[in-house]
Amino acid sequence: MSNGSKPTGYVTERLRIRRRSLLLTAGLMGAWAASPLRAAVAAVGGDGGSARIKALLAKMTLEEKAGQLTLMPPVGGGGAAAFNPAQPGAVFSRQLDDARQMRLGGVFNAGSVAAMRALQTAAAKESRLGIPLIFGADVIHGYKTIFPVPLGEASSFDPGLCERTARVAAIEASASGLDWTFAPMVDIARDARWGRGVEGAGEDPLLGSELARARVRGFQGRSLSDDDAVLACAKHFAAYGAAESGLDYNTVDISELRLADVYLRPFKAAFDAGALSTMASFNEINGVPVHANSWLLKHILRDFWKFSGLVVSDFTGDLELVAHGFAADEREAAKLAILGGVDMSMASGLYLKYLPDLVAKNEVPMERIDEAVGRLLFVKEQLGLLDDPFRRLDTKRPAKRIGRPEHIALAREAAQKSIVLLKNEGQLLPLPRTGKRLALIGPFAAGAHDLVGPWTVFGKDADCVDLATGLRAALGDAASLAVVEGSTVDAPLDGGIDAAVAAAKAADIVILAIGERTTMSGEASSRDEIVIPQAQHDLAVAVAATGKPTVVVLKNGRALALSGAVLDAPAIVVTWFLGSQTGHAIADVLFGKVGPSGRLPVSFPRSSGQVPYYYAHKSTGRPNAKARSVRFKTNFLGLTNTALFPFGHGLTYGDIVYSDLTLSKTELSRSGMLSVSALITNNGVRAADELAQLYFEDVAASLTQPVRTLKAYKRVALPPGKAQRVSFELAASQLAFLGADMRPHLEPGLFRVWIAPSAEAEGVSGQFSLVG
Template sequence: MLLGAGAAVAWAASPARALLAQIAPAPLPRNVEALLAQLTPAEKAGQLTLMAAAWAGGAATALNPAGAAANFDGQLDEVRRGRLTGVFNGNGVAMAKRMQTVAMTEAPRNIPLLFAADIIHGFRTVFPVPLAEAGSFDPDLARRTARAAGAEAAASGIDWTFAPMVDIARDQRWGRGVEGAGEDVLLSRLMATARVQGFQGTRGLAARDAVAACAKHFAAYGAGEGGLDYNTVDISERTLREIYFPPFQAALAAGVPTVMASFNEIAGVPATANPWLLREVLHDEWQFGGLVVSDYTGDEELIAHGFAADAREATRLAFLAGVDMSMQSGFYIKHLPDLVAAGEVPMARLDQAVRRVLALKVALGLFDDPFRRIDARREKTQVRTKTTLALAREAATKSIVMLKNDGDLLPLPRAGQRIALIGPFAQGQHDLIGPWNVYGTDAEAVDLLSGVREAVKDAALVTVVEGAGIDAPLPGGIDAAVAAARAADIVVLAIGESQRMSGEAQSRSDIVIPAAQQALVAAVVATGKPVVVLLSTGRGLALSGAVLGAPAILVTWFLGSEAGRAIADVLFGVVAPSARLPVSFPHATGQQPYHYGHKNTGRPNGPGPLAEYKAHYREFPNDALFPFGHGLTYGKITYSALDLGGGVLAADGTLTVSATVTNSGTHAAEEVVQLYVRDVAASITRPVRELKAFRKIALTPGQSTVVTFTIRRSDLLFVGVALKPTVEPGRFRVWIAPSAQAEGVSGDFTLA
């Protein structure tokens, strides 16, 4: 599976010969091609070496501590010697200008440097974490926030961002799910497309406000065993092609010029040294012409994997497998020249990788103007503008999911009510922007207390009590919280995870609200006062106990620069909640990994009570507490009048299906109408449901709208027995529904 029969034989006989047969150099402008011919092997290896900036920006040193060991003067000397292609997560224009000046005036070949950064969900203006934004079910919103983030980054000297992360995440224990679009393939594909288009803009990569995107992590990083970061992955090629590959294919179709190899192994071969993955699939099958970069020390980690004996072998394996650029290990600059001299790495392969790097620099306009994005005036004037902050507020409001609203407790009145804000996230400049943001800060973000006091008529009626720490109780905290609750008319309880509980290396073995906060919730709910729970989180949580006793629950994730104002907008009905869950919230941690599109098994329990010898846990059914796609509005939404358009889909035709969606409530609402399909019987067993389309519609009170979808044969394709896309005639179940578990309206159609 990892190589393919013919290539496996060739590679075993001669890795270099197998590789040379696949090299097809991309053309470069004549002057750059001439420059390439002048480079020594060491200088070529320098073009393939990317390091963390010694003069780091923002939180970069904390996020990548190994980079702190470098010395800026020493890094400048590496530039002078042609041993460095660029740096990442540096300290803005001042740093970039000094380094680029050295490259263009003191280095022997005057090749411009490349400046990269982790711009995951915003630069100085911070947008909701990507998982939250995926809940908007609004790809255009993701495109607009990526466009704003890319423009801000470009205004600060950055050419390349290590985003978007397009990994499917079906185990909520995995901390890096916060950087992606959740568990569904269709939603992840659409968000991947939107984010690539947003970062890169519409005027070409050479535009001063464009940054090159990077699709990561190739591949199946989110499928690590036990939800443990960096862990082993052992899945079928069919699952790769059906679940984990499509978001990368969408990113490539959108024009992404770079791909990052993942840390994990697949079936015993680390992705960083996997020729089947990086050459046969990515370059040969998909015709990707861009460059592949390792993740942070990914090539070095081949040694710890037990795949390479030493640094030299790790370099050879990663480079021949298809990793063009080495990030942070320094292995390529140390070992590639000698490997080429010894004949273990073909010069043609070295030239191929350098061409890919130089082609990216050409596309970014750096050979025309190496300082095109290095502009101190733009750095000061084109970040955190009124426009970008307004967009951050819009994106945050559109990312909030309302899980429940018993008795229509929400929206809250803006006047005449005493409100107690309670919990570790009720106030303060902390845990607002979310994990893995290098340049934004919590200190520049709006907290919940500030947002609520701005929104109400009389700020004096708002009190705030911490009640408990995130992980530990506070002396007298619960007593103070209970007293505040009793003195209030309404309690807003802000609880959940810190932003350090999500992100890289932040897998959790138990995805619950910490015990100290659970005790706080139980005490406050016991007062009998109306309680609105706000959940800070970067993953789907297993909610239990008193939290579920609160009449209203909002998932507020980590919403970025305008978090407090956005939450207040939804709390007080300025904006109605419109987001839906991009991941399932399970009954318990023990269900992980769980996703809505699971297989039925030969012993499904079916509707009704739990039965013996059926596929379920002892404690609960094999479903989610709050499923993918779930989310309420301030309206009252019903589905009716399914129309299957005759119920037969011709092999070369289309089938139009529709339903009537009605808002019978007194508030305007936005509804995400979702189309799910199940192939009832096929040569490869199919999931119980698959999302095929969705539409977001606005409904005024009392309004009904007929929502129509068109189904084509191509929508029903799956990876068949021969590992090729196929579809088989037969019966299909279709739902038009508000979530992956809701019945909505449903019926059958036939593919002829």
């Protein structure tokens, strides 16, 4: 169950930032110098940190402090060669020497425990002060055992599941020497063109906040010092998902109200759950790049939220201040970033290169350097590295902790619960295991490709179960399945359509496996048209022309605008990128071993031109409440202003009916509680796992409010022919909204309430008044 919470508070004080650094850094220098080490004291404990940290800071040279604040990729790319650009002229012996000379604070995305042990030996045993390195990596949705991409897993609406998969990811990553994961990504994504939406939890801040908390708990475990825990890093702070036109790295121009009410809420949830690191985002906000945004990184994060952890740059994010047109050169970029609140520099090397001179020339106060180093040492201390630098570097441990049977079983469970049934006309699904000839057609029908999904550094497609393998294992007669590629992802195959049509004609039922390849989602993978590529669409048209019942199995990393033969198929299943157990999990759902239980965490638009589209939009003065386009109303010509498949939508193999909404009262006091319930009945012949969702609308307020807002949800297991009353407790405080003064406002008035199967379904609804 989910329960809503009060809107996150916000800071109203401003730091006026001007473009030129003379004005900017003068103000920042004054701010840091006004209370030396004040933030560092907060970061490492009320007394300024442990005695050990104080002693280390006192002994370190300025150059060694700059080295601590330097995080670099492994020489040669390590376990992430495809993600880490090669460093010209870099050799491992030189990186070892950097560790030995304390010119390095950590390494990320290294793939070899042996290499990490060698680096740690140089840092912890051979350097002057013996300060260990921290090893981080992008462990986004699994280490070797790969779980569904986070957007897919969000379809489960199950924080407990997300906590369990993050726990396994931490167990496997820590067994391989890692101390730190650059996850969870908690960016809210409301524009489906943005490729990085695949790494998050979708469009809703309530769901995003709950899954952020769960994943932090899973990664960090009972104690960060345990050898199976990794430090969580909530990213990307902040509003990266609000980039204009869904274009990666693009500008963000946003009101403080929307920033606070939508995009910052999951970060606050992650920090409240104990995340001790965050990553600055690539974007600017209202003209100031985040990597130099003191208002965001100091006033909100530190002064208002009292965040005590570490802020790390994104890959060369500090250097990119030059390309932004905000810093004149690399040296100024380093100054702006450290004064702006970025504690640790990733990949650029700017801090090591420029901080000593900046301090020597009184352009950056030493107190700011000590503050940043103190935070890093605090994190290393919390991870147990100052006590035992090799606690996660046991070369025998990977074999014992990676790929355990219970990990594989969890991957299958998570994949099952991530699958969303969009459409099932004529109860085509579930399919029979015997007695029917099946044709599996499409570029994602078979083969060790596009299984682990985007941002999987250490997992391999070759270790996953493809769809054909999963279907054959589930069928009574594997020979009853014909497999034909039909087309590539974005190009026709010679004779491909002819072969597909022949297979379809020879079959009783077609399973059409189409969608996006891995590289169509993730970083640097924004799409201007979020549609099925033309070659696959042509394949779908040809298969549909055979007249055979068709189940479309979508592989996708975002909401898609479906049309034509794809949309017209009697059954459509969204499978995202499911990871290690892809084929088995899809087969489990298609053949009814388990029922579909996933729900969309994002709205599927009617066309690419409709995005950004999200359910919690405003009414406007000319709303269109009709199921058709109306002139002089809020809709595109020829297009109704609704989703093709809305947030929260997902079918079961049951026949679900909502009825009998009951409110415990029709007037609610400001300190009161309202019970809202509905009867949910399964009139079908199969069991169903239904997700009841509670929404409300503030009908008239001093600031306009969304047409619906999700406040809670509950899962209901319904046997065939059974009914169950589902109740929600709604506190008056949950009706508050952020006002123009950035404070929660609770205003008397009329409210509508729904218990429904999606954000745009009617379900059952009623109304009540807040009084007093």
